[in-house]
Each structure stands twice: as C-alpha cells, then as structure tokens.
Amino acid sequence: MDVSLLQQMLLGALLGLSVYLPLRCGQLSLASPGFYAIGGTVAALLSTRWPALGGTGATYPISSVLLEMGLAAVLTGAIAAAIGTVVLRLRGIYLAIATIALVEILRVITLNLAITGGALGIFGIPQPFYGPEGYALFTGALLALVCWLCDRLERTRPGLAMAAIRDDELAAASQGIDTARFKLLAFVLSAVVAGITGVVAAHFLNSWNAKLGNFDASITSLAFVVFGGSRTWLGPVLGGLLLTALPEVLRPAGDLRLIVFGLVILLGPLLVPQGLVSPERLQALGRLLPRPGPFGRQAP
C-alpha cells in the first residue's frame, strides 16, 4: 500500500476526530478546517522564517515539529476559547453556518495577507523525515494518542457530561451540568486536535496555502464523522481513513471517481444512517465496496 496515501488517511482520521469532539457534545461545528489551516500556517511560518528551529542536521529536527505543535495547540486553543464563548450560544444549523462563515473569513484573510504568501501560499517547508514512512509512523503515533485520550474522555465525567448534553441539553443542565463549560471544552479540544494535525500536514505537504482550509474541507471532514458514525471515537477514525482513501482507490475509474465519491457520500447516510461503527456494518461495507486494483480484496 502506498505510504503517502496511508499518511493522508491518518490525517483524515485526525480531522474526523476533530469534527467528532463537538458533535459528541451535540454541537455541529464545521470550524475544524479553519483551525487545521491555522495550525498549518503556524508550522509553515515558523519553520521557514525562524532559522534557529532548523537545527544542524540534514533533516528538520522533530523537537522543532513538536514545538510548533505545542505553539499551534496553544494558539488554536486560545482562539477557539475566545470564539467559542460567543459562537456556542448558537444552536444546531445556526452554529454550523457561523462556523462555515468563520472558516471562509479565515481563508480570505490567508489569501490576502503578504506573510502567508497570498494565493500561492508558503513553499519549501523543511522535512523532518526522509520519506512518507517516517510521517506515517509519527502521525500514526499521534492518532493513537488522540484516540486514547478520546477513549479516556468518553469514560470520565467530562465525557459523560458531554454525551448527556448531546442527548438532552435541558435535562443535562437541570442535573447541574455546566453545559456552556463542557461545550466550550469540546470546542477547544476539537480546535487543538485540528491545529496539531495542520502542523503535521504542513510539513508532509511541503507547501501550505489558503485552499487547504476551505468549505470543501469542512464538509468532507463532516462526512468522515457521519459516514463513520458519531457515537464513539472509532467512527470518525474509520470514516476518515476510508473516505480519504476512496478517491485514490477509485483512481482507476478516472474521470468518474469524483462522481462515485459523490454517490458514496449520498448513499452512505441512506444505507447506514448510524454510520459504520458496528462490526456487522463493517462487513456489509466490505461487500458493498470491493476494492479494485493493487489492494486486492483484503479487508481495510
């Protein structure tokens, strides 16, 4: 299997988790690609403009990448906390629309600022690894860490409080749950995950521009969650992996591949409204989507 594709799939899974976190709290936020873009821009700017981070070795030091991730996490977390206190007063579709607007405003700003390279973006982001294998290992570890944290979260009080808010916000509030605080927490966590993912993606892609955090990305990452299932963290991970791979796997279909991608997004919620979380459904999907080409028919 192509390692670059695997890396993209892992990034997709991380983005899926980022959309999943607020959704688990009943909040449909499409802001993740915006924070992803902020993370990517932070990494691109720091690594190309701050020579001290470059180190002396042939490759860009991983410690610098970790530093960028930390800074991106702090920045996106702070922005999310500031925006979240205002935006999270909105409910349902209004919140979704507000976050779409946010992502688009960010995109237009990135497109027009000189420091972010305008429409062309920032080039020549240094590489901490020699090939995609290193990235895939690094991102895989990151994904495992985030999954573990999500798993922990789902078992602890904050996670249970979030699930309660999703099921019935009023009832949760009447049980003494500080709904505003937990919604904000979910929103900030989502932003941090997206920001960190953006840092890794910027190094992996080698260049960064405004297009990477746009409306398409918002909807695709939402599709990861809806497709995979929004009840446990496994859903968005699976959705992110599968849906990122899909257009590439369909490459033999040539010009038809985006049409088939559209069909899958269209039919997915109709056929599996709860997402693919349960093992039976996974098998059903395996029958629906025989994998062509070099991958044979092995399970994903």
Added chain:
Amino acid sequence: MYALFALGYTLVFSVLGVINFSHGAVFTLGAYLTFLLIGGNVGANGLLAGVQLPFALPFLPALVLAGLGSALVALLIERVAFQPLRQREADPLLSLITSLGAGVIVVNLIQLLMGAESHAIPTSSLGNLPAALSLGGAKVRTVQVVLLAIATVFVVALTAWIEGSRSGKALQAVSEDPTTAQLLGINSSRMIQLAFGLGGFLAGIAGGLVGLSVSIAGPYFGIGYGLKGLGVLVLGGLGSVPGAVLGGLIIGLAEACVPADFSGYKDAVAYGFLFLMLLIRPQGLLGRVLATKV
C-alpha cells in the same frame, strides 16, 4: 442577483428546516443549460466536446427552459437525497451530507460532459440591444438592466404567489408544521416537492443570468455562490422571502462598496455579515423569533 439565488434556498429551508447544499450545483447546471440552449459550443474537453445543439434559442426562452431543466434535477435530488431520510425521520444533519453528495455528483457530471473551462453567454443572445443605456446621465450596461428586470419579475411573482394563492398558503402551513398541515388535508410531501422544484427553477434562472452578466467560470463556480447565498439567507432571516431579497441587496451593495485597495477581501464581506448577524440577531433582519421547544 444574490437575492434570486437565495430565494430558492430560502424556500427549501423554510419548508424543511434544512440547508440544501446541492443548490449551488443546480445553479451551475442552470448556467450550463442556458449556455447550451442558446447554441453555445462546448469546449475541447469533456465527453460532449464540439457538440452544438442544432438550434439556437433566444436568451429568454433558453433561460426558462434551463430553469425547468434545473427544476427537474432539483426534484430528482429531493427524491433521492431528502425523501428517504424524511420518511425515516432521520437526523436532519444527514441531509446536509446527502445533499452535498448529490451536489458533488451534479458538478462532476457537468465537468465530465462539458469540460472544466469557463464559458461566457454572449450578450448578443439578447437580440439587438445597445450595449449600454443611459439612465439619467449615468451609463448602465443593458445586461444589468435586463437582469434587474427579470429578477424583479420573479421576486414579485413569487411573493404574490406565496402570500396570495391557496397553494402558497399551503406551503406556509407546511413550513409551520408539516404534521398539522397534513392533518388539515394538505399534501405535505407534494408541497415539499413543489418547494424543491421552484427552488431548482429559481436556482437555474439565477445561474443563467449570472452566466450572462459575468461568465461561467467552470463547473465549480456555483459553490462559492452557494456559500454566499447562506450569508444572504441568514442576513435576511432564514426562511423569509422578503428577507432573502433584502439580504441579497445589502450584501450586493456592501461588496460594491469595498474599496479597490482591499478588493481581495470582498469575498469576506458576505461571511463577515453572516457571522456578525448570527451573533447579534440570529433570526435575521426580517425573520421571526423562534421559540425554543422544551
């Protein structure tokens, strides 16, 4: 222009309470259909390369036919992407995804068939009109006047229909509460189809008109309009027809007022409005306050 686009959007939203992400794709379809029907020649790419219809219609009939074609596609999308979910009373979130999937399919079919290059609908298709008129000393492009006239006709007709006719009232009833409307003898799913059909028709017309006044910048150009259309909707009040018109006018004017030095930020205007509006007055300028159900 934004107003016309947003009208169809708001129709569907007011009836179903969901956002139809395929609206931008139907808009694009309308533009391409108009282009084909006036005898436009498909470019070198795409499966239909070099194809030209054996006849060339004048602009207005072509526009209306394109609108009808778009309405048919919108009905088909309703059938495939919305109806099954509605019957199952599924999470409205799912229809965001399915309508997006439908939009992706439509846009990519257009790309596959027609290629990715941009087209312009020649203004000569309007017949022998002078390129510019002078109105009170100011020169105005004839195209703009025609656009404004057509858009006004549709807005007035639609408002009159919704406020005045029996089926318009029925549509309002369904948007209030589909179940109660059904109990009162209104065929709710028929009215929802009507809303989709009309929405598609308006989107197709808007597409053709934008193709005439600006150009068709490739199969993806409807998506940007789709997002700005959201801004228009929210500004005017989701689900309000006069609100959509007012929102369209405000955003159109505001974009025109952006100084040239900051023209790059023009696109952010609609979203900025959208964002602020949601924070200050989520029900929009002309929307009703929604009571939260306990």
